[in-house]
Amino acid sequence: VQRAPIVIAGGGVAGLSAALGLARAGRPSLVLERAQAFGEVGAGLQLAPNATRILRDYGALELLRELAVAPEHVRIRRGRDGTDLARLPLRDAEQRWGAPWFNVHRADLLSALLEPAEQNSLIEIRTDATLTGFVQDEQGVAVSYRDSHGETHRASGAALIGADGLRSLVRARLHEASSDRPAYTGHTAWRAVIPAKDLPQAFRAPASNLWLGKKAHLVHYPLRAGAVVNIVALVEDDWRGAGAEAREESARFWDQAGDRGFLLDRFGDWAAEARELLAAPESWLRWPLFDRPPLDSYARGRTALIGDAAHPMLPYLAQGAAQAIEDSGALALAFLEFGQKDPGRALARYSDARRPRAGRMQQASREQGRIYHMGGAPAFARDMALRLAPAGALLARQNWIYSA
Ligand SMILES: Cc1cc2nc3c(=O)[nH]c(=O)nc-3n(C[C@H](O)[C@H](O)[C@H](O)COP(=O)(O)OP(=O)(O)OC[C@H]3O[C@@H](n4cnc5c(N)ncnc54)[C@H](O)[C@@H]3O)c2cc1C
Numbered sequence: 001v002q003r004a005p006i007v008i009a010g011g012g013v014a015g016l017s018a019a020l021g022l023a024r025a026g027r028p029s030l031v032l033e034r035a036q037a038f039g040e041v042g043a044g045l046q047l048a049p050n051a052t053r054i055l056r057d058y059g060a061l062e063l064l065r066e067l068a069v070a071p072e073h074v075r076i077r078r079g080r081d082g083t084d085l086a087r088l089p090l091r092d093a094e095q096r097w098g099a100p101w102f103n104v105h106r107a108d109l110l111s112a113l114l115e116p117a118e119q120n121s122l123i124e125i126r127t128d129a130t131l132t133g134f135v136q137d138e139q140g141v142a143v144s145y146r147d148s149h150g151e152t153h154r155a156s157g158a159a160l161i162g163a164d165g166l167r168s169l170v171r172a173r174l175h176e177a178s179s180d181r182p183a184y185t186g187h188t189a190w191r192a193v194i195p196a197k198d199l200p201q202a203f204r205a206p207a208s209n210l211w212l213g214k215k216a217h218l219v220h221y222p223l224r225a226g227a228v229v230n231i232v233a234l235v236e237d238d239w240r241g242a243g244a245e246a247r248e249e250s251a252r253f254w255d256q257a258g259d260r261g262f263l264l265d266r267f268g269d270w271a272a273e274a275r276e277l278l279a280a281p282e283s284w285l286r287w288p289l290f291d292r293p294p295l296d297s298y299a300r301g302r303t304a305l306i307g308d309a310a311h312p313m314l315p316y317l318a319q320g321a322a323q324a325i326e327d328s329g330a331l332a333l334a335f336l337e338f339g340q341k342d343p344g345r346a347l348a349r350y351s352d353a354r355r356p357r358a359g360r361m362q363q364a365s366r367e368q369g370r371i372y373h374m375g376g377a378p379a380f381a382r383d384m385a386l387r388l389a390p391a392g393a394l395l396a397r398q399n400w401i402y403s404a
Contacts, residue, residue, distance in 0.1 A: 005030040005124070006335075006343075007143050007157035009131040009170055011038065013106070014307025014324035015163035016113035020058040021332030023122040027339060030155060031117075032129040032145050034164075038114055042106030043191040043285070044223050044230025046071075046208060049097035049402045051322035054329045055112070056099060063112035068102035069222050071208045078383060079213030082271035085386040088395050090208070096395070097402040103208065103221045103230070105193070109321070129153070131169055134160055136302045138344075159302045159343045161331070163324075166290055168309035174300050182290040185314060187369065189289055190233040190263055192281035196226055199280055202273075203229055211274055212383075214375030216266065218274055231277060233284075234315075235266055236373060260284060289314055291366075294359050299347035306331065311358040316368040319361050319401065326404070330354050357404070364401075 006022055008015045011033030019029045035041075047055070047068075055061040074088040093101040117123045126145075132152070134143040141160040146152050162170025166182055196204045204222050211218040215236040222229050260283070267278050291312060298310045307324035327350075334349040374382055386394070 004158040006159045008161045008163050010163035013321045017325045017328035019117050019123045021328035023120045025332040025335040027335050028122045031125040033127045034130040036128045040107045043193050045106050045321050046318040047102045048322050049099035050404045051325040053099035054325050059116040060112040067108040068104045069206050072206050074208045077211045079211045079270045082273050085383050088391050105223050141302050162305045162309045163307050164309050166308045166312045171305050171309050182292050185289045185291045186237050187289045189287040190284045192231045192284045193228050194281050196229050212372050215373045217372045298351040302344050304347040311362050313362040313365040314369050317365045323358050
């Protein structure tokens with residue numbers, strides 16, 4: 001007898017990874033994705049070994065290999081004058097942490113997840129399917145979803161996984177508390193992906209680059225076998241005391257084109273090389289960063305949350321997608337252990353397994369932002385520590401993240 005599927009709301013990194021994980025545990029799933037098609041959405045992602053290790057199990061890592069860039073090191077520099085602060089070797093990431101470090105385009109990661117998912121008879125994917133509601137009881141869940149013609153459809157399953165991102169409808173229905181809303185963090189990411197040929201050779205080297213400045217930092221790395229360069233400029237919006245008005249405006253301009261002039265002004269006192277990079281893109285996407293309070297549980301009855309729906313985090317440890325992928329691994333294990341008899345218990349087990357680590361990652365990401373954005377004496381002390389510490393010691397501090 002074919003078992004009832006697990007319904008997964010959202011076909012992003014979390015949703016597709018969950019479908020692949022559940023299939024490995026022998027569970028069928030039905031993925032409902034709002035978008036009409038899987039397209040070129042998003043920008044670059046650094047995928048650390050704690051994520052690539054799981055992608056390998058899903059048959060997605062090999063598909064990514066050709067399109068990824070494996071950085072040889074992370075180069076950390078001082079924004080003001082470009083002084084080198086540290087260089088962390090990543091060439092032996094695979095020996096050190098058991099899986100490679102890949103920098104990829106989000107669209108390439110999605111394709112690499114989609115291909116094995118589409119070939120797997122346990123996974124059904126419906127696009128143009130926006131989850132609009134659900135009810136659950138001890139037997140399972142019934143969901144309703146709408147297509148772009150306004151027609152409503154229904155489906156049922158053994159459980160519902162909310163993989164529907166930061167503004168998760170599933171989370172809103174499970175946790176109605178008014179305090180549980182996405183809150184603007186006061187930080188904005190400006191993102192651009194540009195052809196590498198438009199940049200001097202130095203920017204195309206296979207490396208992850210991080211520049212630190214007061215209330216701002218800059219990240220850039222090549223992607224797609226070196227054909228394009230991903231640039232992210234992160235700024236705190238209270239710089240120059242711009243206050244509530246600017247914050248509200250940023251919140252309204254979610255995911256909208258940004259004004260290059262602002263950015264050049266904002267980084268006006270940075271090293272010439274950094275400014276040269278920031279002047280290169282014709283246009284930027286402005287991406288205000290939101291946060292949500294930690295949850296007591298990711299599961300309730302036959303419903304659970306994964307990825308950004310469960311634990312959105314500031315991108316300063318580059319772990320949001322990686323944690324979504326880890327969720328999928330834990331979900332699969334929980335279903336292997338308890339799912340046969342009791343899907344609700346499997347979801348509770350998944351939540352218990354993941355909450356401490358994902359919560360710690362949320363907190364550590366925030367703390368990393370504070371360290372990156374220091375100014376004055378604390379920045380001086382940080383830079384000194386970075387320059388004096390052996391690279392091996394700096395890398396070892398990340399073991400708790402990458403070795404998991
Ligand atoms: C500037 C920046 C840089 C980042 N860099 C990194 C990095 O280097 N490394 C890293 O690991 N992470 C990084 N991240 C984090 C990463 O992008 C996210 O954590 C990750 O994409 C979350 O995936 P998700 O599937 O949970 O959510 P999403 O990617 O938001 O996917 C949610 C999906 O659900 C669909 N959906 C929403 N509502 C519904 C509905 N009602 N019905 C059906 N479908 C629905 C959406 O269309 C979407 O496809 C970064 C994030 C930012 C902002």
